[in-house]
Amino acid sequence: MTDTTAKxxxxxxxxxxxxxxxxxASEVSQVKLRRTRRERAWLSLRKAPISAWIGMxxxxxxxxxAIFAPLLAPYGxxxxxxxxxxxxxxxxxxxxxxxxxxxxxxxxxxxxxTIGIALATTLLAFAIxxxxxxxxxxxxxxxxxxxSRLVDVLMAIPSxxxxxxxxxxxxxxxxxxxxxxxxxxxTRVFRLTxxxxxNVVVMExxxxxxxxxxxxxxxxxxxxxxxxMPPLVAEFGLRFCFVFLTVAALSFLGLxxxxxTADWGSMVRDNASLIQFAQYDLKAALTPLLPAAxxxxxxxxxxxxxxxxxxxxxxxxxxx
Amino acid sequence: MANDDLLLRxxxxxxxxxxxxxxxxxxKGVDLSLKHGEVLGLIGESGAxxxxxxxxxxxxxxxxxxxxxxxxxxxxxxxRKLSERQKQRLRGSRIAYVAQSAAAAFNPAHTLLDQxxxxxxxxxxxxxxxxxxxxxxxxxxxxLPNPDRIGDRFPHQVSGGQxxxxxxxxxxxxxxxxxxxxxxxxALDVTTQVNVLAAMRKAIEQFGTAAIxxxxxxxxxxxxxDRIKVLRYxxxxxxxxxxxxxxxxxxxxxxxxxxVRSLEKPGETSDDKILQIxxxxxxxxxxxxxxxxxxAVPRGKTVALVGESGSGxxxxxxVVTGLLPPSRGxxxxxxxxxxxTLAGRSREQLRRIQMIYQMADTAMNPRQTVGEIxxxxxxxxxxxxxxEVRARVAELLDLIELDESFSDRFPGELSGGQKQRICIARxxxxxxxxxxxxxxxxxxxxxxxxxxxxxLLRLQKELGVSYIFITHDIATxxxxxxxxxxxxxxxxVEQGRKEEIFSPPHPDxxxxxxxxxxxxxxxxxxxxxxxxxxxxx
Numbered sequence: 001m002t003d004t005t006a007k008x009x010x011x012x013x014x015x016x017x018x019x020x021x022x023x024x025a026s027e028v029s030q031v032k033l034r035r036t037r038r039e040r041a042w043l044s045l046r047k048a049p050i051s052a053w054i055g056m057x058x059x060x061x062x063x064x065x066a067i068f069a070p071l072l073a074p075y076g077x078x079x080x081x082x083x084x085x086x087x088x089x090x091x092x093x094x095x096x097x098x099x100x101x102x103x104x105x106x107x108x109x110x111x112x113x114t115i116g117i118a119l120a121t122t123l124l125a126f127a128i129x130x131x132x133x134x135x136x137x138x139x140x141x142x143x144x145x146x147x148s149r150l151v152d153v154l155m156a157i158p159s160x161x162x163x164x165x166x167x168x169x170x171x172x173x174x175x176x177x178x179x180x181x182x183x184x185x186x187t188r189v190f191r192l193t194x195x196x197x198x199n200v201v202v203m204e205x206x207x208x209x210x211x212x213x214x215x216x217x218x219x220x221x222x223x224x225x226x227x228x229m230p231p232l233v234a235e236f237g238l239r240f241c242f243v244f245l246t247v248a249a250l251s252f253l254g255l256x257x258x259x260x261t262a263d264w265g266s267m268v269r270d271n272a273s274l275i276q277f278a279q280y281d282l283k284a285a286l287t288p289l290l291p292a293a294x295x296x297x298x299x300x301x302x303x304x305x306x307x308x309x310x311x312x313x314x315x316x317x318x319x320x
Numbered sequence: 321m322a323n324d325d326l327l328l329r330x331x332x333x334x335x336x337x338x339x340x341x342x343x344x345x346x347x348k349g350v351d352l353s354l355k356h357g358e359v360l361g362l363i364g365e366s367g368a369x370x371x372x373x374x375x376x377x378x379x380x381x382x383x384x385x386x387x388x389x390x391x392x393x394x395x396x397x398x399x400r401k402l403s404e405r406q407k408q409r410l411r412g413s414r415i416a417y418v419a420q421s422a423a424a425a426f427n428p429a430h431t432l433l434d435q436x437x438x439x440x441x442x443x444x445x446x447x448x449x450x451x452x453x454x455x456x457x458x459x460x461x462x463x464l465p466n467p468d469r470i471g472d473r474f475p476h477q478v479s480g481g482q483x484x485x486x487x488x489x490x491x492x493x494x495x496x497x498x499x500x501x502x503x504x505x506x507a508l509d510v511t512t513q514v515n516v517l518a519a520m521r522k523a524i525e526q527f528g529t530a531a532i533x534x535x536x537x538x539x540x541x542x543x544x545x546d547r548i549k550v551l552r553y554x555x556x557x558x559x560x561x562x563x564x565x566x567x568x569x570x571x572x573x574x575x576x577x578x579x580v581r582s583l584e585k586p587g588e589t590s591d592d593k594i595l596q597i598x599x600x601x602x603x604x605x606x607x608x609x610x611x612x613x614x615x616a617v618p619r620g621k622t623v624a625l626v627g628e629s630g631s632g633x634x635x636x637x638x639v640v641t642g643l644l645p646p647s648r649g650x651x652x653x654x655x656x657x658x659x660x661t662l663a664g665r666s667r668e669q670l671r672r673i674q675m676i677y678q679m680a681d682t683a684m685n686p687r688q689t690v691g692e693i694x695x696x697x698x699x700x701x702x703x704x705x706x707x708e709v710r711a712r713v714a715e716l717l718d719l720i721e722l723d724e725s726f727s728d729r730f731p732g733e734l735s736g737g738q739k740q741r742i743c744i745a746r747x748x749x750x751x752x753x754x755x756x757x758x759x760x761x762x763x764x765x766x767x768x769x770x771x772x773x774x775x776l777l778r779l780q781k782e783l784g785v786s787y788i789f790i791t792h793d794i795a796t797x798x799x800x801x802x803x804x805x806x807x808x809x810x811x812x813v814e815q816g817r818k819e820e821i822f823s824p825p826h827p828d829x830x831x832x833x834x835x836x837x838x839x840x841x842x843x844x845x846x847x848x849x850x851x852x853x854x855x856x857x
Contacts, residue, residue, distance in 0.1 A: 204683040208746075210662065211641055212697060213670045226687035 055304030066111040073105040078260035088283045106262040114264050118244040124182035129189025134220040137197035151187045159184045167255045192235050196228040237306035241299045248295055264291035327530050328354040333390035346372050347554045359531045361545030365765040369554040370534045374500045378415045379407045412439040416491035420503040422483040426475040432486050433471025440494040458489040463519045481512035485519050501533045509628040510836040518849050539838030543845040550574050562842055583799040587818035590618040594786045600649035602639050609635045611810045622787040624801035632810040633790045637756045671701045674747035678759035680739035684731040690742050691727030697749040716745040737768035756788045773799045794837040806830050
């Protein structure tokens, strides 16, 4: 596993007698241990702090729930039962909502919808923001000026209000929801990507690629992108949380995901009135908090993982 | 009795470093002793443990290293037995440290004077007024211009050489018994280096301070040190007084270090020019950098561009490569005029001129393997298939004396010399006619430098490629150049065959440059300073 670099010096020793002491291939006296990607990944996983582990396990649970929702949910997403606002019972674990749908089932389907939309939105935001930022960083000059000022303009408008306005223009279908939030969020991605890419663009290997005559796409994808991945991945985690919260907030305001599609944000809104029954039935009052808790726990879990990743890649090392 | 005179005694010092999940030896039991007022030179290649040993003399171990064994006795106290607080009190006041990069060691937000006096004042050794007066005295001793006022400036308002001198003054401000100089002039131009060295030596002598001088430049250490210790792989090779060490080194390794500077080749020239730069004037924005520069490069030969930083050497390279279009003048390549901008040049024109950079670290994408780095130009210019690329990569690696197995490695897994070799291979990959080498050896150790220079010479002989070799190191010019172009402030001072340039009579600037190159004789510095006084009124 570690034998790949050990070379006998005389294998390449120059014939020049004065140089008997020197050979380029054996220059490093202590050869670094070489590890495959999988070994390195496993090594850093093993050293991950407990918080990161909790985060990863929680994310895995959410993912499983989202993927296998139809198998896990006891009832259908939009299945209506006779009794609205039913209390917690054996049949309806968390009771039913205002028109008699099983809340537990809707929580499970909600994972699928809410997470799916948030993920798609974040990916789109990174594609738009990251792509434009790399173009701006490589070309600089006017392209950079125009794109950056455009982003400044977009950032100057309060994003929630802007999103509400755009949604009422284009209608709150799932595709328009994804596009609008993605475009608004891509401004933040643009800022970060441009800043980190600027540090790489000035490196000599980028100049070497330019001198070679490489095109824009190659320089962006092969020379710069691999070198700025760590901060982008960390940002991806954070952005995902924010998109998630935005989707939930828009749903709560009634402009997000439309019924009967289950979604955690609108579930909080629909059942919010139950909170006032706390003095009569504590369990019923807890019901609107369940989707809220689902949102909160996923956000925390993602942040745990992102924090660890950031710490690992920012070069902060514990002293021995 | 003799022990009373000893300031520092290190015995059997062992230091470990942590990497790859285990401890490695860095220093393997080194002894060192230093008398009051004495200067000891520590030399060796990078990785020999010079800096680690120097820091250990302050009882300090860098993060990730630990002092495992031995004793470090400074003025009767064993530093290893003192608490961290006690050691901190010694550092800065009785032992001071001068780092390689003064620019990085100064805080840009405070004036020089504030930083010079900080330690002495905060430790309560001197009052602010006295400390400032003493600092001015030190600035004067360091030959800084206008010593009364220079302290009010911020670090970015003075030159690199002045900053390095100010840093020495800062180290001396608390009247230490021992100063550790860690490669203090490596980052400076030769012409500046001489002044800094002279000022440092004068100040050390004047105040009777002992010093440990760490460097990889033998000629420099010969000027500064009373005694020299050679380190290699964390072990002592030999130690002797400077004169003995220079004239009669015992060990083969030491002799090989000495031999590097004697590499030399006769200059040849030819009338067949591959590249002609004609009356080129270029500017960054409104700042003129090149003024009416004309340079010709003979085919299959090497032209060295020499001069201090800011003289326009690298800008000339940028004009040739098309990164900086000239405002006037033209560049002829193989008789044809080259389009001034990169975008205007054809792929074939780009292929024929390649470039090698000073810092191999930043010149290679750290996320690509050696195979990808070298293979890309082959695929890009020649449209070679995957197996052809692989064969060519193996061939190129063989050409630069490395093994085929290197192609899966990442740049981070290579040593400095190996990285530079890979950069050479990348430049060779498209079979260019001209390679521009921008300070390609100045970041390397001397033995490694020699290897790279020999490689470049061999490649030229085998492939007939021409070089433009940018450097400020005269020894390197001796080793590789056929023709020399001396540049100063954006103009060509002198141009011609190496032997002609290096033999008198010289224009003033060439004379200054040549006289600034440290020679391996103990008395050289005083002599050079005496001569320079006449040259630069």
